[in-house]
Amino acid sequence: MEPTASEYISSLKDDVAIFYPVVQINIAHAIMLAERGIISADEASAILRALLSLYRGGLSKLDLRPELEDIHMAVEEFVIREIGEDIGGKLHTAKSRNDQVSTAIKLALRQKLLDLEEQLLKLVKALLAQAERNVDTIMPGYTHLQIAEPTTFGHHLLAYCSAFLRDIERVEQAYELTNSCPMGSCAFAGTSFPIDRVRVARLLGFGRVDENTMDAVSSRDFAVQSMGAAAIIMVNLSRLAEEISIWSSVEFSLVEIPDEFASTSSIMPQKKNPVIAEMARAKAARAIGNLAGGLSLLKALPQAYNLDLQELTPMLWDSIEETMNSLKVMEKLITGMKPKKDLMLARAERGFSIATELAASLVKHAGLPFRKAHSIVGRMISLAIEGNRTAKELTLEDLKKASREVIGREITMEQSEFEKALDVENCIASRNVIGAPGPKAIKRQLTALKQKIKTHQQLLRAWRRAVVGSEEKLLKEAEGRVQ
Numbered sequence: 001m002e003p004t005a006s007e008y009i010s011s012l013k014d015d016v017a018i019f020y021p022v023v024q025i026n027i028a029h030a031i032m033l034a035e036r037g038i039i040s041a042d043e044a045s046a047i048l049r050a051l052l053s054l055y056r057g058g059l060s061k062l063d064l065r066p067e068l069e070d071i072h073m074a075v076e077e078f079v080i081r082e083i084g085e086d087i088g089g090k091l092h093t094a095k096s097r098n099d100q101v102s103t104a105i106k107l108a109l110r111q112k113l114l115d116l117e118e119q120l121l122k123l124v125k126a127l128l129a130q131a132e133r134n135v136d137t138i139m140p141g142y143t144h145l146q147i148a149e150p151t152t153f154g155h156h157l158l159a160y161c162s163a164f165l166r167d168i169e170r171v172e173q174a175y176e177l178t179n180s181c182p183m184g185s186c187a188f189a190g191t192s193f194p195i196d197r198v199r200v201a202r203l204l205g206f207g208r209v210d211e212n213t214m215d216a217v218s219s220r221d222f223a224v225q226s227m228g229a230a231a232i233i234m235v236n237l238s239r240l241a242e243e244i245s246i247w248s249s250v251e252f253s254l255v256e257i258p259d260e261f262a263s264t265s266s267i268m269p270q271k272k273n274p275v276i277a278e279m280a281r282a283k284a285a286r287a288i289g290n291l292a293g294g295l296s297l298l299k300a301l302p303q304a305y306n307l308d309l310q311e312l313t314p315m316l317w318d319s320i321e322e323t324m325n326s327l328k329v330m331e332k333l334i335t336g337m338k339p340k341k342d343l344m345l346a347r348a349e350r351g352f353s354i355a356t357e358l359a360a361s362l363v364k365h366a367g368l369p370f371r372k373a374h375s376i377v378g379r380m381i382s383l384a385i386e387g388n389r390t391a392k393e394l395t396l397e398d399l400k401k402a403s404r405e406v407i408g409r410e411i412t413m414e415q416s417e418f419e420k421a422l423d424v425e426n427c428i429a430s431r432n433v434i435g436a437p438g439p440k441a442i443k444r445q446l447t448a449l450k451q452k453i454k455t456h457q458q459l460l461r462a463w464r465r466a467v468v469g470s471e472e473k474l475l476k477e478a479e480g481r482v483q
């Protein structure tokens with residue numbers, strides 16, 4: 001059915017996410033109006049009683065007909081319905097839907113960013129636990145999706161821990177930029193009423209007020225920053241999802257996915273499809289789409305408030321919700337996946353993955369410049385491939401032959417050094433520069449990661465306490481004014 005004009009512009013459906021924030025803002029505003037003598041204590045009492053009953057009764061108390069346009073009108077109408085227009089009609093003094101909606105989005109987003117950070121921390125812990133179980137699990141490392149050098153499954157998973165820890169920092173940065181209060185900006189040019197913007201900001205637990213009233217009502221860069229953080233999280237997650245799909249394929253066969261995270265085919269009885277990983281990959285596209293949508297909407301939008309801004313909010317919630325859901329499911333998949341250790345080791349020994357280490361060994365033990373060592377090992381491998389031989393079948397004689405061809409003389413190297421260089425376990429054991437897969441380096445990474453997780457958890461707890469504390473204080477303050 002064709003929408004009416006008021007249905008077309010109504011945001012009521014999407015405003016559900018900001019219902020409580022809008023009521024809280026009205027409560028804080030009414031308290032401030034009374035404190036500044038803009039309304040009387042009696043008037044504040046009646047208004048606050050109505051708002052508190054709405055807060056406790058919930059959304060179902062509101063009449064959400066589309067002619068009301070949005071939740072801001074619906075809340076005001078509720079108060080007027082409860083206590084009459086003579087007093088209820090004073091609630092909207094010195095505020096506008098423009099400053100109110102921006103403030104409400106920020107309040108709701110603040111909460112969601114904390115939830116997102118908590119979920120990211122759970123994901124990092126799941127990766128860390130799986131990594132710790134596999135610090136010795138040797139696997140092939142790839143560049144260009146070709147076997148490059150051996151590494152461990154633990155090291156590979158810790159790469160994602162590093163990426164998601166940066167995501168956590170991005171979410172924290174988004175939180176800090178979101179934590180400033182637009183209230184009191186009114187339509188965009190403030191007001192001549194003697195309001196106290198700082199007081200309202202404090203009552204709502206914001207860290208500060210927005211400095212410029214025009215910017216406060218018309219900016220949504222805080223929102224696209226969060227959408228950006230969500231999109232980057234999803235891009236990182238999609239890379240992991242893609243790898244899990246690859247690893248679980250018959251061709252790679254490096255990882256077993258638990259049955260509940262795979263689905264079968266309606267026609268091919270043998271199939272075990274990595275559908276959860278595929279969906280996470282797809283949800284990344286959605287988060288990127290939302291981000292592109294938000295940026296497109298803001299681009300070239302004149303100051304100050306334009307109704308275009310309303311259309312951005314559901315994209316924001318969609319990005320956060322889909323990211324949360326993806327993180328939750330992927331956390332379980334990460335915990336449940338099982339590396340096929342024997343096959344991982346066998347694959348790590350394929351593709352001449354020890355070539356780099358052998359060249360390094362030539363530098364260390366035969367005194368050659370690296371570039372020459374690289375050429376000699378390259379030649380040796382060409383000869384092996386021509387002779388249809390694997391890395392395991394290489395001999396010191398092959399290396400000497402290659403060196404005669406490449407540098408015109410035979411290198412000297414001990415048989416034991418040669419064998420050591422060919423051994424993938426030894427290769428891993430010797431990689432102990434900061435961040436590498438060797439045991440000492442991994443120990444250091446694990447310690448650093450755990451420390452970082454702790455620091456973020458502490459910050460998260462402090463922020464949560466502040467948010468919950470300010471909500472409780474606000475309600476108490478309001479109750480204290482109801483006679």
Ligand code: ARG
Binds near residue numbers: 097
């Ligand atoms: N529903 C609007 C939004 O979500 C609230 C502000 C509307 N302001 C206005 N002047 N029409 O952005």
